[in-house]
Amino acid sequence: MKYNVxxxxxxxxxxxxxxxxxxxxxxxxxxxxxxxxxxxxxxPDQHFQILQSSYAVVIxxxxxxxxxxxxxxxxxxxxxxxxxxxxxxxxxxxxQHVGSMLxxxxxxxxSSFYAVDTIADxxxxxxxxxx
Numbered sequence: 001m002k003y004n005v006x007x008x009x010x011x012x013x014x015x016x017x018x019x020x021x022x023x024x025x026x027x028x029x030x031x032x033x034x035x036x037x038x039x040x041x042x043x044p045d046q047h048f049q050i051l052q053s054s055y056a057v058v059i060x061x062x063x064x065x066x067x068x069x070x071x072x073x074x075x076x077x078x079x080x081x082x083x084x085x086x087x088x089x090x091x092x093x094x095x096q097h098v099g100s101m102l103x104x105x106x107x108x109x110x111s112s113f114y115a116v117d118t119i120a121d122x123x124x125x126x127x128x129x130x131x
Contacts (some may be wrong), residue, residue, distance in 0.1 A: 017069055017098070019105055020059045023051055030068045034088045055082060058105045060089075060098050069093040072102040074110060082110045084118035 009099065020026075028044040028099040031051075042050060051057050055076035059070040070089035076082035089098045110116045 017060050017062055019101070020061060021057065021105075021109065023048070023057060023059070024041070026059060028067065031071070033090050037090060050086070056106060056109050060093070060100050060102055062093070070098045070102055072106050074106060074116070075111075076113070080114050082113050082116045084116065087118075
């Protein structure tokens with residue numbers, strides 16, 4: 001499934017993001033630049049493996065810049081419960097609602113579950129309370 005969204009309410013093609021629910025067109029180098037400030041960062045290969053092992057993923061992609069703008073993943077038992085461990089937006093795309101759009105799309109995919117949990121670092125608590 002693919003979705004198109006404009007950033008900053010502009011109509012320029014270069015600001016278009018597409019949202020993907022699979023990793024088919026991506027590879028580990030596409031995920032360089034994430035986890036900034038983390039004390040222990042996964043390598044791009046480890047990061048890609050984490051996403052491959054997930055129950056569900058949503059990737060925000062800037063086709064003009066050929067760059068992953070953000071991602072979110074869920075792990076799950078597939079029936080009852082899901083957990084969202086990672087939501088990351090590349091620094092270049094922060095404060096443009098990319099994180100919210102990723103969560104909205106993933107939430108729709110997980111809407112049949114009894115429970116969906118997540119956890120956030122203290123400095124991100126304002127954002128996590130909104131979702």
